[in-house]
Amino acid sequence: MFGKRSSELTETNLEAAQQAQAEETVDPARPAGKGRPTPKRRDAERANRRPLVVDKKAMSAEQKAKVRTERARMREAMLSGEEKYLPARDKGPERRFLRDAVDVRWNVGEILLPAMILVLAVSLLPFEWARGGTFLVAYTLMLGGVIDVWLLWRRTKKRFTATFGQEPGRGSAWYVVLRAFQMRRSRIPRPAVARGEELRRR
Structure with a gap:
């Protein structure tokens, strides 16, 4: 009885071992593994991600010329006062x-810088009158x-209120002052009206 049971167990173990060996046998129709673990999705996305900043060294001469042309065009549009830029x-x-209110008139502030350079040059002369006189002129100009x-701001504020039905917003006074003290050729955007032209809404 015990011999029969032992024989059955031996046959069962043998069949199980043969089945396990068959499962471990590589199927020639199935491709072999890559020999390395499959990368995670996060790692794959990071590897495929391209830098947002363009490497200037890798850009061709034609691309660089195109970029320079586009920048020059945008700057010119900004200087000319094109609203988009x-x-x-x-x-x-x-x-x-507010810009037009400054540009339609002569402003003492716009001649202040060249006048100060002239005053400084005259003050270097080896004369007593040159030093005293130039400082008097400088303070008078300022x-x-x-x-x-x-x-200028008082008149501009009154005209602005009459034109738009409200007082100028915050920072408008400083905006007018800074532009009035700039030389006409250095103002950005460039003046779009001539001196003496009638001030109106555009």
Whole structure:
């Protein structure tokens, strides 16, 4: 009885071993493994991700020329006052009106810089009158510039309120003052009106 049971167990173990060996046998129709673990999805996405910043060294001469041309075109559009390319502080009809209020007139502030350079050059002369006189002229010009820009802002504020039905927004006074003290050729955007032209909404 025990011999029969032992024989049955031996046959069962033998069949199980043969089945396990068959499962471990490589199927020639199935491709072999890669020999390395499959990468995670996060790692694969990181590997495929391309840098957002263009490497300038890898750019061709034609691409560089195209980029330079586009930048020059955008800068020229900004200087000419094209609304699309203006920074936020210069956009809108209100800011355009404030710029025109400065550009339609002569301003003492715009001649202040070249006048100061001339005063400095004269003050270097080895004469007593040159030193005293030049400083007097310099202080007179600065005081005249302050008074002139104050009068400019008062008139501009009144015209602005009459045109737009409201007072200028915050920062408008400083916007007018800074432009009035700049030389006409160095103003950005460039003046779009001539001196003496009638101030109106554009």
